[in-house]
Amino acid sequence: DQQVKQNSPSLSVQEGRISILNCDYTNSMFDYFLWYKKYPAEGPTFLISISSIKDKNEDGRFTVFLNKSAKHLSLHIVPSQPGDSAVYFCAASPGTYKYIFGTGTRLKVLA
Amino acid sequence: DAGVIQSPRHEVTEMGQEVTLRCKPISGHDYLFWYRQTMMRGLELLIYFNNNVPIDDSGMPEDRFSAKMPNASFSTLKIQPSEPRDSAVYFCASSPGQGSAEPQHFGDGTRLSIL
Numbered sequence: 001d002q003q004v005k006q007n008s009p010s011l012s013v014q015e016g017r018i019s020i021l022n023c024d025y026t027n028s029m030f031d032y033f034l035w036y037k038k039y040p041a042e043g044p045t046f047l048i049s050i051s052s053i054k055d056k057n058e059d060g061r062f063t064v065f066l067n068k069s070a071k072h073l074s075l076h077i078v079p080s081q082p083g084d085s086a087v088y089f090c091a092a093s094p095g096t097y098k099y100i101f102g103t104g105t106r107l108k109v110l111a
Numbered sequence: 112d113a114g115v116i117q118s119p120r121h122e123v124t125e126m127g128q129e130v131t132l133r134c135k136p137i138s139g140h141d142y143l144f145w146y147r148q149t150m151m152r153g154l155e156l157l158i159y160f161n162n163n164v165p166i167d168d169s170g171m172p173e174d175r176f177s178a179k180m181p182n183a184s185f186s187t188l189k190i191q192p193s194e195p196r197d198s199a200v201y202f203c204a205s206s207p208g209q210g211s212a213e214p215q216h217f218g219d220g221t222r223l224s225i226l
Contacts, residue, residue, distance in 0.1 A: 041219065042219050042220075043115070044154070044217045045217070046215070049214060089153065089154060097159065097166075097206060099144075099215065101154035101156075103150075
């Protein structure tokens, strides 16, 4: 029973364009959401987060949007760069220290 | 500052052998997490500790898996006996205590292959 779903296993985008990664969740008790980025042979690194009291959080080229009614969040990367090529994991937390992760989306930014 | 340190980075062993994975969390972090990454299920939380005490082990797949945290700077995840389906990348992560918004920091993982 996957509570956090990333339905697109992979995504390819041209350099300079927008990358949009999507994530759906089923548990309405989740109140904190995060995105992690993972390069090969390395551990995931924290990218950006959002609390359920907000619907948008921005950090440089990265913006996370939260739609609570649809139980959906998305990560926008603008403009996309080749160094952004990685696997992106969405995670959700019910207000504890426990994170539930999705299966990841592999982003490839083409030069 | 040193991050989360895991060892070994790679482990290849035969089915039935005991496997021990090791983790040193970031100094001062009160929470330690063990995850398993597979293609099918992504990153699954196996167990987590607070101040060296196991809080939630509901993700541990079966009795062949055990985890300990004898002190604040060391944790082990043991599989005995190991099976081919245990092959995966195992990550350790740590985070500061209550009141901090700092997210979990991950080590670089141990890639485990059971033949």
